[in-house]
Amino acid sequence: MAESTKKRFGLLGKNISYSFSKGYFAEKFASGSLNDLSYENFDLQDISEFETLIENNHQELAGINVTIPYKEAVIPFLDKLSKKAKLIGAVNTIKFTRNGKLKGYNTDYYGFKKAIKPLLAEHHKKALILGTGGASKGVCFALDELGITYTFVSRIKNENTISYEDLDQDAFTEHTIVINATPVGTSPDITAFPAVPYQYFTPQHIAFDLIYNPAVTQFLSKAAAQGAHTKNGYDMLVYQAEKSWEIWNK
Structure with a gap:
């Protein structure tokens, strides 16, 4: 069976059923006929669950947004920060680099x-x-x-x-x-x-x-x-x- 080429994006947060991001990106992907992309909520009760999330989904994940309360707590789990994210001390965007590393950015x-x-x-x-x-x-x-x-x-x-x-x-x-x-x-x-x-x-x-x-x-x-x-x-x-x-x- 051919390996799935679907790329997954999502939002990391806690109690985020109200999420702006999921609706926004779902509409963006639909209007752009980007059928091989999906966006979902990663609703974690504790940041310690992040490691397991990445381990179980690393092959398909391409990017994650981060919201309250994990913008600072997620940093120790990342391999690298952009210059501005490092200066700001908070991350709201994670990119999975070509070599499989997690790099944090701040677009807030x-x-x-x-x-x-x-x-x-x-x-x-x-x-x-x-x-x-x-x-x-x-x-x-x-x-x-x-x-x-x-x-x-x-x-x-x-x-x-x-x-x-x-x-x-x-x-x-x-x-x-x-x-x-x-x-x-x-x-x-x-x-x-x-x-x-x-x-x-x-x-x-x-x-x-x-x-x-x-x-x-x-x-x-x-x-x-x-x-x-x-x-x-x-x-x-x-x-x-x-x-x-x-x-x-x-």
Whole structure:
């Protein structure tokens, strides 16, 4: 029997039945008549299962996207990182190289940078990044490239991070970009929102939510009510997905 030539791609994550990537790539493959390609969810309860996944499927796998909570945890399982992924410290794209090695890339920073750039005005010099996980790492790398300084906000204050309790009118006056890089407000928990003082948003602010489901989170809704310019994570996801596709095919 001839060996199957079907190439498999997929998304590595935890509790990812809602996945954007699976639907996006399935539609891409169907519209392009790429019948020898498939995309599926690799829903792991623990990153330790990754090794077995690779061992059992190595022959057919061609590329994997990585989502929360494994963007950092997957790194020790990879053979190599791109220069930017190494600098960022998080991976959302894995390529299986010709010699069978696993190389990690980060296309989140590219997607975020391309998505926020059209919104930027002269006064957008400083940003607040809500969350310090793997998703925030690509965001801060993109902001560095755009020449925008940033401050991390987390529940626990430390040397490089302020707490939500520190957020006051002065903080919002100084930082005219606020980015939600946490999963708070993601479907199905759509009534949740980050604990920031929304009354300090103004028409001078950008509120950017990396979440795309729902399209309008409570974070975006509350910011928009104060006149802020808002954007969800959908375009960022499309841009990063297309960049992943480019990497897998080069």
